[in-house]
Amino acid sequence: MSKPKYSIIRDAVVGRNSRIYDHVNLYKCQIGKNSKVDAFVYIEEGVIIGDRVKIRAFSFIPSGVLIEDDVFIGPHVTFINDKYPRVRGQWKLLKTIVKKGASIGAGSVILPVTIGKNSLIGAGSVVTKDIPDNVLVQGNPAKIIRRL
Numbered sequence: 001m002s003k004p005k006y007s008i009i010r011d012a013v014v015g016r017n018s019r020i021y022d023h024v025n026l027y028k029c030q031i032g033k034n035s036k037v038d039a040f041v042y043i044e045e046g047v048i049i050g051d052r053v054k055i056r057a058f059s060f061i062p063s064g065v066l067i068e069d070d071v072f073i074g075p076h077v078t079f080i081n082d083k084y085p086r087v088r089g090q091w092k093l094l095k096t097i098v099k100k101g102a103s104i105g106a107g108s109v110i111l112p113v114t115i116g117k118n119s120l121i122g123a124g125s126v127v128t129k130d131i132p133d134n135v136l137v138q139g140n141p142a143k144i145i146r147r148l
């Protein structure tokens, strides 16, 4: 891995041939082999990312997210792990799984759900419910448009 500039990488495990670009923040997460993390991506503790995953610039991936192999995360994608955020007090960490081969379009917001294999999330979607395998969804809230 060439040394990215202005990135903060602490206790992260990054697999062979994975590329991490500049201004990235990785903390206690795991990234597989041959993956690519573009500039200004923020990945939190405990996140697991598979092999051959591509994450475009400015995405936010908090604790509780699992991304399987061959997933595409577009620019400015935001994952949510807390449905009722407050400054103080207890909170419940909720989980999201993005299954193998799925793609998430630019600017989407992903509530804690499971996104099925090979499914495609249209740009600007807000995904509020689990998405089955092999479908195209789009909109707010995201609805199934057709099978792929």
Ligand SMILES: CC(C)(COP(=O)(O)OP(=O)(O)OC[C@H]1O[C@@H](n2cnc3c(N)ncnc32)[C@H](O)[C@@H]1OP(=O)(O)O)[C@@H](O)C(=O)NCCC(=O)NCCS
Binding pocket: 074, 075, 104, 105, 106, 107, 120, 121, 122, 123, 124, 125, 136, 137, 138, 139
């Ligand atoms: C969802 C998507 C796959 C649809 O592509 P398509 O099947 O070629 O659809 P079309 O462009 O022919 O549009 C079909 C209809 O869906 C609408 N539409 C297209 N994309 C949409 C989206 N993301 N959200 C809401 N509606 C959308 C169009 O306005 C059109 O509506 P109409 O039938 O009322 O005119 C595509 O538009 C998309 O969002 N892809 C993700 C791209 C992306 O984020 N890439 C990241 C790399 S930069």
